[in-house]
Amino acid sequence: MLYGITLSFDKVCDAKIRELTALANTGLKSSFMLQNSIPPHLTLAMFSFSGDEAVLTKAIEAKIEANLKHFLAFKLRWASIGAFAPICLFIAPVLDLSLINASKCANDAVASLDGAIADANYKTDNWVPHTTIAVKLDELDLEKAFAALSKSFRCLDGRSEKVSLVDCVSYHDLKSWRLA
Numbered sequence: 691m692l693y694g695i696t697l698s699f700d701k702v703c704d705a706k707i708r709e710l711t712a713l714a715n716t717g718l719k720s721s722f723m724l725q726n727s728i729p730p731h732l733t734l735a736m737f738s739f740s741g742d743e744a745v746l747t748k749a750i751e752a753k754i755e756a757n758l759k760h761f762l763a764f765k766l767r768w769a770s771i772g773a774f775a776p777i778c779l780f781i782a783p784v785l786d787l788s789l790i791n792a793s794k795c796a797n798d799a800v801a802s803l804d805g806a807i808a809d810a811n812y813k814t815d816n817w818v819p820h821t822t823i824a825v826k827l828d829e830l831d832l833e834k835a836f837a838a839l840s841k842s843f844r845c846l847d848g849r850s851e852k853v854s855l856v857d858c859v860s861y862h863d864l865k866s867w868r869l870a
Contacts, residue, residue, distance in 0.1 A: 694812075694858050695853065697852070698851055699732075699851055703849065720826045732783065734795075735813075739805055739807075746864075747865050761850075767846070776828060781820070
């Protein structure tokens, strides 16, 4: 099973990202983010785990709660549009020390789990922080989505509000922590 540790954002920022997502997905063959009601988020760590989900939740909970000080609410600024061509269009936050610390803490929690296999693309030193706007695209839909997004996107400021352990198959929170 595939899991993630994610950040969610304040209501104003969340609403703006939803608006950008709807705009970029208009007229595409696949609107995966919208069809699956995937909320705006930023993935700090991703990993597979084949053990008991209750054990996983307890272990991650203990690790995150022990290090919650690294997950204090912090400002984020999305300053650019990017792509993992051709399948994913995203907006990218400025990488700062708060975001690096949150990534490191999330990845340390994953590394401490017996049986967890971390996705190398989400390890702190190999990670491209991003908030997905459109995914499961082909080249033509990537071009359409990029054109639509680039007309409306401007730097976007927000705050982290919640960190969550997420089931990435059905995309639902298994456990969440509000940030102070």
